[in-house]
Amino acid sequence: MLYAGYRTGLAFWRGNPDADPGSFERGEPFVGVPRRASEIILDDASSFFLNSLDMPDLLVPSKEYRCRPRHYAYSEYSGELPERSFVRIADQLCVPTPEMCFALAARTVQSEELMELGNELCGIYSRQAIPGQGDIVQRKGPLETPDSIKMLLSRCEGRGVVRAQFALEYVIPGSASPMETSLMLLLCLPVRRGGYGLPLPEFNARIDFHGRSRAVARRGFARCDLFWSEANLDVEYNGRSYHEGELEYANDSDRIEALKMEGIEVITLARSHVLHRQPFEVKARQIHQVLGKRWRTPARKQLEKRDALRRILL
Numbered sequence: 001m002l003y004a005g006y007r008t009g010l011a012f013w014r015g016n017p018d019a020d021p022g023s024f025e026r027g028e029p030f031v032g033v034p035r036r037a038s039e040i041i042l043d044d045a046s047s048f049f050l051n052s053l054d055m056p057d058l059l060v061p062s063k064e065y066r067c068r069p070r071h072y073a074y075s076e077y078s079g080e081l082p083e084r085s086f087v088r089i090a091d092q093l094c095v096p097t098p099e100m101c102f103a104l105a106a107r108t109v110q111s112e113e114l115m116e117l118g119n120e121l122c123g124i125y126s127r128q129a130i131p132g133q134g135d136i137v138q139r140k141g142p143l144e145t146p147d148s149i150k151m152l153l154s155r156c157e158g159r160g161v162v163r164a165q166f167a168l169e170y171v172i173p174g175s176a177s178p179m180e181t182s183l184m185l186l187l188c189l190p191v192r193r194g195g196y197g198l199p200l201p202e203f204n205a206r207i208d209f210h211g212r213s214r215a216v217a218r219r220g221f222a223r224c225d226l227f228w229s230e231a232n233l234d235v236e237y238n239g240r241s242y243h244e245g246e247l248e249y250a251n252d253s254d255r256i257e258a259l260k261m262e263g264i265e266v267i268t269l270a271r272s273h274v275l276h277r278q279p280f281e282v283k284a285r286q287i288h289q290v291l292g293k294r295w296r297t298p299a300r301k302q303l304e305k306r307d308a309l310r311r312i313l314l
Contacts, residue, residue, distance in 0.1 A: 001032040002040065002093050003086060005057030005075050006104035009096040010117075012049065012089060015129035017139045021087060027094035029081035030061045040067060045090035059096075059104070077104075082155035098143040099152040102168075106160035111167045112185065112193075112312045118171035119181040122146055123203070127178065136178060146171050174203035179237055180225055182313040183274060187226075187235075187284065191302065194309030196284050198291065201226040201235070209258050217258035224264070233290045234259060236268045265290050275314060277306060 004012070013019065034040050042050070050056045057073040060066060066074045085100040096104055098121045106114055120127060121143045125136045146168060153164050170188065175181045180203060189195025205227035209217050224234035238252065256266050267286055273279045281298075288295045298306070 001027070002042075002046070003027075003030065003033065003059045004093065004095040005059045005073070006096055006101040008050070008053060008056045008058070009098075009101045009104075011053055011129045012095045013098055013101070013121075013143060014126045014137075017126040017137045021097050021143060024087035024089065026084045027086040027088040029083070029086060033060060033065050034067060035065055036067055041092060043091040043093075046093035049090070049093070075104075075107075077158075079156075079158040082152060085152065085155075097152075099149040102144075102149050103153055103156050103160065103164055106164035106167065107158075108160075110312070111163055112189075112309065114164065114167035115170045115185055116178070116181055116313070118146070118149065118167060119175045119184070120178070121149070122171055122173045123175035123181065125175065125177055138176070142173060145173060170200070172200060172203050176204055176223075176225075177237075177239075179239055179274065180204075183235070183237055183269070184226055185313055186274075186280070186309065187287065189309065192305070194302075194305035194307075196288070198287065198293065199228065199230075201228050203227075205229070205234075207234075207259060207262060207264060209262065213258040213261040216261065217255050219255075222255050222259060224259070228291060231265065231291050232263055233265045233267070233287070235287060236266060237274065238268055239271045239274075277303070277310065 013021075055071065055073050057075060059077050060074055062076060062078060082100070084097075085103075086094040086096055088094050102114070102118055102121060105117055109117075122145055123142060124139050126139055127136055149168055149171070150165075153161060153168070156164075170185060172184065175184070184201060184203070185195065187196050187198045188200050189197070191197045202224075204223040204225065206221050207224060207227075208221045209219065214220060225237050226235040227233070236256065256268070259266050267283060267290070269280075269283050273283050285295050
């Protein structure tokens with residue numbers, strides 16, 4: 001039996017965006033792992049999937065299991081794997097569950113990238129299985145929840161657990177796009193990490209329309225990209241990928257007008273606001289004011305941290 005690492009596991013879940021992790025047979029950790037290349041026997045389904053990837057990564061219990069076929073990368077997990085943390089997707093191949101992908105990724109990736117991954121797994125979008133192959137894919141629902149990831153982490157041991165637990169503090173259910181995730185992290189990460197230290201919002205909160213606002217919006221409700229209920233503040237991202245064309249613009253304007261009629265303060269960010277620090281600073285200051293948070297003029301060192309965070313997230 002081969003056990004995929006987190007990159008190969010992510011490729012599977014991203015390539016099957018509507019797959020239900022609970023519908024797969026659970027694989028017992030590290031049973032029948034081959035020690036030699038000649039012992040690697042793949043069924044057609046496993047072979048097809050692994051051959052579609054540039055360099056599949058496999059998880060092994062120790063260096064003695066590195067069979068060294070040139071087209072595989074290996075990583076070791078010397079501790080005890082949590083039970084039910086792998087699912088069998090073919091006769092001879094198991095992949096980590098989405099929450100186990102998060103835990104394994106924490107061993108190698110930096111915290112901000114881990115936060116992006118967590119919000120993807122708990123959101124309703126998937127990045128492409130192979131980078132550079134187009135836009136995101138919308139999912140019907142999340143693959144996991146922050147609570148399920150937290151429970152899995154409590155059963156993990158060794159490298160990366162502390163980093164994963166910290167990153168999970170900035171994972172919120174319901175993100176609908178990578179830019180919504182990035183916008184939340186830019187605004188809410190601690191100041192020492194290049195963020196603005198704002199409280200966490202709710203992703204895509206539902207606001208019901210009534211009477212005149214319903215007539216203006218021509219719909220019964222709207223979703224707010226980032227919503228702070230304590231201040232009735234909706235921060236909207238209008239990116240080119242999601243808001244193109246005159247009809248879409250008109251519909252969005254009616255929606256925003258209806259939200260204002262319901263007492264919601266709306267701050268809209270265009271793509272140019274997010275991609276460039278100076279216009280983003282202006283918008284961030286407006287958000288601070290609505291939330292009743294004190295705005296502190298950043299020193300040069302703080303601006304450098306913000307620029308560094310933007311390079312990671314954007």
